[in-house]
Every structure is written in C-alpha cells, then in structure tokens.
Amino acid sequence: MPDLDNRTITEKYTTQEWRNRKFEIDEQTQNILDDYNSETPPVNLYEICEDYGFSVSSLTDENAQELFNLSEFSETHSWRDIEGALFRVDDSEQARIFFKGTSPYTRQRFTVAHELGHFFLSHQQKNEILFRSMLSSSNPNNPWSETEANHFAACILMPREAIKIARLAGLSFLEELELFQVSEQSLRLRKRGLVREL
Numbered sequence: 791m792p793d794l795d796n797r798t799i800t801e802k803y804t805t806q807e808w809r810n811r812k813f814e815i816d817e818q819t820q821n822i823l824d825d826y827n828s829e830t831p832p833v834n835l836y837e838i839c840e841d842y843g844f845s846v847s848s849l850t851d852e853n854a855q856e857l858f859n860l861s862e863f864s865e866t867h868s869w870r871d872i873e874g875a876l877f878r879v880d881d882s883e884q885a886r887i888f889f890k891g892t893s894p895y896t897r898q899r900f901t902v903a904h905e906l907g908h909f910f911l912s913h914q915q916k917n918e919i920l921f922r923s924m925l926s927s928s929n930p931n932n933p934w935s936e937t938e939a940n941h942f943a944a945c946i947l948m949p950r951e952a953i954k955i956a957r958l959a960g961l962s963f964l965e966e967l968e969l970f971q972v973s974e975q976s977l978r979l980r981k982r983g984l985v986r987e988l
C-alpha cells in the first residue's frame with residue numbers, strides 16, 4: 791500500500807520505468823479480460839465487477855454525501871463534483887464502486903474502469919475512500935496513482951488486441967468509438983500510445 795507520496799508520475803518514474811510500468815498494467819488488464827473470457831468490445835465492466843463480487847452503483851445525492859463526509863476530500867471539494875468513488879470494505883477483497891449516473895455514458899464507463907484500476911493496482915490504503923472528480927481528477931495524496939488508474943482504464947476498455955483487429959478490419963474512427971464505447975479523447979490517446987506497437 792502506498793503511503794503519502796506526492797510525486798507525480800514523471801517524478802516517480804523515469805521515462806523508461808514508466809514505459810515498463812504501462813506495459814505491466816496493460817498485461818494485467820489482459821489477464822483480467824482473459825479470466826472474464828471476453829475480449830469482444832464493448833467490454834462489459836459490470837459483468838467483470840460482478841464476477842469479482844464488487845458492487846457498482848450510481849451516486850445519489852444521499853450516498854455521495856454520506857461517502858464524502860467520511861473523507862478528507864470534503865475539505866477541498868464539493869460532493870457534487872464527484873464523478874466516481876471506490877470504497878474498499880475494510881481489508882476484504884470486496885469493493886464498492888460508485889459513478890455519477892448523470893454523466894455521459896462513456897465517462898461513466900471510464901470512471902468505473904478507473905476505480906477498478908485503483909483496486910487492482912492496490913492504490914488504496916486501509917479504510918481509504920478514493921474519489922474521482924472531473925475538476926481535479928486527482929487524489930491529492932498520490933497524484934501518480936491517478937495516472938496509473940487512467941492508464942489501466944484505457945487498457946481495459948480498449949484492449950490492445952481489439953484495437954489491432956479494429957484497425958485491420960478498417961473501421962473508421964466513428965465505428966471504433968461505437969465499438970469501444972469510449973470518448974473521442976480516450977480513443978485518441980490510447981491509439982497514440984499504441985502507435986509504435988501496432
């Protein structure tokens with residue numbers, strides 16, 4: 791579990807280390823997708839969560855405030871800005887994931903995938919609730935972990951093999967967006983990241 795570590799990703803890793811780390815995270819998402827036995831996009835995150843016994847719920851005014859009041863986040867943010875949250879039940883392997891139900895669908899998916907990333911990458915300290923807000927999209931304590939979780943989200947929503955197949959099949963950018971159910975920005979970034987490998 792990471793302790794307080796205020797480094798950004800570029801402070802934490804050298805360029806080469808971050809390249810390796812990104813590859814490691816990509817492999818990890820690949821293993822999760824293999825277990826789930828489906829690489830056919832759009833990846834069904836809710837089924838994956840169900841398999842692991844994680845609950846996924848939409849944030850309501852009520853549960854958002856309730857979660858929020860438990861955290862330090864409330865000192866610097868308004869609960870209305872919360873896009874997502876990850877709550878780990880004590881030391882158990884159970885997680886509760888929340889997303890803002892009024893956000894665009896593609897953003898909701900990215901948020902759930904991002905929170906899953908925090909869980910699988912063991913970013914969370916005991917009894918810590920992690921929040922994602924569109925304003926800062928950051929955990930003030932461990933900014934590097936936000937970048938890792940975003941990369942995890944991109945990899946699981948846009949599996950490298952599936953991106954390759956879509957390219958070989960000659961899909962247009964719009965068709966790819968439809969296929970992966972992600973935002974334009976996410977798809978652009980993912981494809982740019984994979985450019986050297988494909």
Ligand SMILES: [Zn+2]
Nearest residue numbers: 921922936939
């Ligand atoms: Zn986060």
